[in-house]
Amino acid sequence: MSRKAFVRLEAVAAPLRRLNVDTDAIIPGTQLLKVAKGGFGEGLFYNWRHREDGSEDPDFVLNKPQFREAEILLAGHNFACGSSREVAAWALRDYGFRCVIAPSFGNIFYSNALKNGLLPVILPEDEVDAICDEVEARQGRGKLVVDLPAQTVASPSGKRLRFRVPDIYRQAMIDALDPISATLRFREDIIAFQNRDRKMRPWAYFGPRTIGGDDFEVKAG
Amino acid sequence: MNAPRNMLDKIWDDHIVRDFGDNTCLVHVDRAFLHELAAIAFSSLKEAGRPILSPELTFATVDHLLDTYRGRGDATLIPNGADFIRQLRAGARETGVGFFDIDDPEQGIVHVMAPEQGIALPGTIFVCCDSHTSTIGGVGAMAWGIGTTDIEHAMATGCLVQTKPLSMRVRFEGRRPSGVTAKDMILALIGQISADGGNGYAIEYAGEAVEALSIEERLTICNMSIELSARAGFVAPDERTFAFLKEKPYAPKGAQWDAAVDYWRTLSSDTDARFDREVVIDCARLSPQVTWGTSPEHVIGVEDAIPDPSLAPTSREQESRRRAINYMGVSPGQKIAGLSLDAVFIGSCTNSRLNDLREAASILRGRKVAPGLMAICSPGSGETKRRAEAEGIDRIFTEAGFQWREPGCSLCMSGGAGGEAFPEHARVLSSTNRNFENRQGRNVRSHLGSPAMVAASAVAGRITDPRSLA
Ligand code: SF4
Numbered sequence A: 001m002s003r004k005a006f007v008r009l010e011a012v013a014a015p016l017r018r019l020n021v022d023t024d025a026i027i028p029g030t031q032l033l034k035v036a037k038g039g040f041g042e043g044l045f046y047n048w049r050h051r052e053d054g055s056e057d058p059d060f061v062l063n064k065p066q067f068r069e070a071e072i073l074l075a076g077h078n079f080a081c082g083s084s085r086e087v088a089a090w091a092l093r094d095y096g097f098r099c100v101i102a103p104s105f106g107n108i109f110y111s112n113a114l115k116n117g118l119l120p121v122i123l124p125e126d127e128v129d130a131i132c133d134e135v136e137a138r139q140g141r142g143k144l145v146v147d148l149p150a151q152t153v154a155s156p157s158g159k160r161l162r163f164r165v166p167d168i169y170r171q172a173m174i175d176a177l178d179p180i181s182a183t184l185r186f187r188e189d190i191i192a193f194q195n196r197d198r199k200m201r202p203w204a205y206f207g208p209r210t211i212g213g214d215d216f217e218v219k220a221g
Numbered sequence B: 001m002n003a004p005r006n007m008l009d010k011i012w013d014d015h016i017v018r019d020f021g022d023n024t025c026l027v028h029v030d031r032a033f034l035h036e037l038a039a040i041a042f043s044s045l046k047e048a049g050r051p052i053l054s055p056e057l058t059f060a061t062v063d064h065l066l067d068t069y070r071g072r073g074d075a076t077l078i079p080n081g082a083d084f085i086r087q088l089r090a091g092a093r094e095t096g097v098g099f100f101d102i103d104d105p106e107q108g109i110v111h112v113m114a115p116e117q118g119i120a121l122p123g124t125i126f127v128c129c130d131s132h133t134s135t136i137g138g139v140g141a142m143a144w145g146i147g148t149t150d151i152e153h154a155m156a157t158g159c160l161v162q163t164k165p166l167s168m169r170v171r172f173e174g175r176r177p178s179g180v181t182a183k184d185m186i187l188a189l190i191g192q193i194s195a196d197g198g199n200g201y202a203i204e205y206a207g208e209a210v211e212a213l214s215i216e217e218r219l220t221i222c223n224m225s226i227e228l229s230a231r232a233g234f235v236a237p238d239e240r241t242f243a244f245l246k247e248k249p250y251a252p253k254g255a256q257w258d259a260a261v262d263y264w265r266t267l268s269s270d271t272d273a274r275f276d277r278e279v280v281i282d283c284a285r286l287s288p289q290v291t292w293g294t295s296p297e298h299v300i301g302v303e304d305a306i307p308d309p310s311l312a313p314t315s316r317e318q319e320s321r322r323r324a325i326n327y328m329g330v331s332p333g334q335k336i337a338g339l340s341l342d343a344v345f346i347g348s349c350t351n352s353r354l355n356d357l358r359e360a361a362s363i364l365r366g367r368k369v370a371p372g373l374m375a376i377c378s379p380g381s382g383e384t385k386r387r388a389e390a391e392g393i394d395r396i397f398t399e400a401g402f403q404w405r406e407p408g409c410s411l412c413m414s415g416g417a418g419g420e421a422f423p424e425h426a427r428v429l430s431s432t433n434r435n436f437e438n439r440q441g442r443n444v445r446s447h448l449g450s451p452a453m454v455a456a457s458a459v460a461g462r463i464t465d466p467r468s469l470a
Helices: A087-095 A109-113 A125-137 A168-173 A179-184 A186-198 B007-013 B040-047 B082-095 B109-117 B131-139 B150-157 B182-193 B215-228 B239-245 B253-262 B313-326 B354-366 B381-390 B393-400 B451-460
Strands: A008-011 A013-016 A072-074 A099-102 A119-122 A144-147 A152-154 A158-160 B016-019 B024-028 B031-034 B058-061 B098-099 B125-128 B141-144 B159-163 B166-173 B201-206 B232-234 B277-282 B289-291 B300-301 B343-346 B375-379 B427-430 B445-447
Touching: A013 A125, A013 B343, A072 A125, A087 A109, A099 A125, A109 A119, A109 A168, A109 B141, A125 B354, A125 B451, A158 B007, A158 B201, A168 B024, A168 B131, A179 B109, A179 B159, A186 B024, A186 B445, B007 B141, B031 B109, B040 B082, B040 B150, B058 B082, B058 B109, B082 B159, B109 B125, B109 B201, B109 B381, B125 B131, B125 B150, B131 B141, B131 B215, B131 B232, B131 B239, B150 B159, B182 B215, B182 B277, B182 B289, B182 B300, B182 B393, B201 B215, B201 B393, B215 B239, B215 B354, B232 B239, B343 B354, B343 B451, B354 B381, B354 B451, B381 B393, B427 B451
Parallel strands: A013 A072, A072 A099, A099 A119, B031 B058, B031 B125, B058 B098, B125 B141, B166 B201, B166 B277, B201 B232, B343 B375, B343 B427, B427 B445
Antiparallel strands: A008 A144, A144 A152, A152 A158, B016 B024, B024 B159, B289 B300, B289 B445
16 A cells, blocks of 8 residues: 655645544445455445435535545544444545544544544634635635644635644654554564563463564564 | 552553653554454555564454355355455464354354453453454453554554543443343433543443443443444453453463452552543433434433434534434434334344343243344354353244344444345344444434343334333
């Protein structure tokens, strides 16, 4: 899977004014059926983008001409609650979104999004509402600017809003770090922890075998 | 050591491998569990040339995609379903990960079988690529669901980068009236603090009514922590927990067991520990709960009427409730009891354990489900199913007109469960945890209730207060 750095994004934002949008709505179970990490854009909001006969629903916000190029999604609170399906993040990204702005997110989704180059931005409800109003009033013309190093969002009228992402996650997104390689830099800490922990909580392990070796005391490196 | 700590603090502190600041740490993962929807984790790690750090701490089972008919195999109605199952099996075999395959007598829904096998233990950090991993908190573990990238991370490094959740304590005070189940307690909580009410928190469930619950019932409560958007939910381990886990296949034995129990006893929150939020629920006033809408927070007592959306506090909330009323085909002011049903389902990681099946069987005994009603029961695991059959529960169900299925997620989720779904627009009362739009089939209207309510309603053919048939 290609990891894309996220630094600054200037893009159209689509207002999806719904609360508690769950991951089943983002990508229905029936659209999950690939042992792959890409190609899920087609299934995004499948039951909302399409009418019962399978044709496009022109009233759904993402189907409106002014929002077709949107790379930022504006959503209501508790966005992407529900299942842990990482496909929800993949589908948003595959469809073309790089950022979702909402008052709150499902916790698992928040973590999944960060690891897939999809920036989740938390802003207070009234600020998200105000951006939605602005974007709707401008019919999609006028872009938002999301600046990750500065942790700011600028609305089309130029209003600057601040958000926060924990340092370690922010840096990983800016540098497009592979999370496993990033953690393996601390391999010695991990080994030291397990060696300590096996004495404190031996019952949490099954027998002496661990970290790539066959004896109790594991050597670093 | 000096400042009083709550249970979250204690478990967290004992798992910190490295502190990155911003409340974000590298924490050790004691158990990682996979099911077939995460099969790609194996191939992805292999491609990257990354071994699993501790295969003996990693487990896998099949539950989401396989069907629940007798004599089932890898093939399901789901296009590509067999690919997931085969990839998972191949990955588990190649890496030596403990695998509960289709024909394993202990196979089942991961959140049901992991505690039954003693793989889930108090004070451990337990992760699985499934949101309802919070269930495992019922035995006193810190357990949460993660995505595929994170499960690969946990497998390769034995750790996860995590921001410490905020702490919430929910105290269920007083005694619950008879006929009120653990499911009703958790549904009532969701109704009270909303589906977003636990966002960012790990919830400790406490209070007299929680202490009185069996471990199975605690698992039900913790299961739906995710319907509060909480990161995790747990109950402090006590004598009941120890009795439940003792002699389980993967639980520690002998001196290890004694050491474990000594440690587990230190886990409960200190008397004057602080929490970021406290909630109290008065159990004495609870009645059996049932959902009317498309979010678990759309919940009322079974004797109540569907609320008027215009009474919701915000305009967005009003809009969301109108949408739910419209989707569900109900009207404001209408009594929920008496709504006519097309189908019922007893199963899922919320309510498919032996106590659930017993509860439903006590109502179904000697009765029949309403004519024309589709009624399905899928026990949560091989062990649960065997034990239920040994008690004759399967006969009570089948004589009443229920289908008695093999263990798995079954009709909890359309697109899973061998590709089954309820018929379009069907109204279903279900012992599951999610009443989302299209969750159990296209345009299917799902109501959530306890197994007792499902059983009583199956007999009546309409939503029914289980106390009227008890
Ligand atoms: S039973 Fe339902 S909620 Fe539980 S793990 Fe399976 S699909 Fe998810």
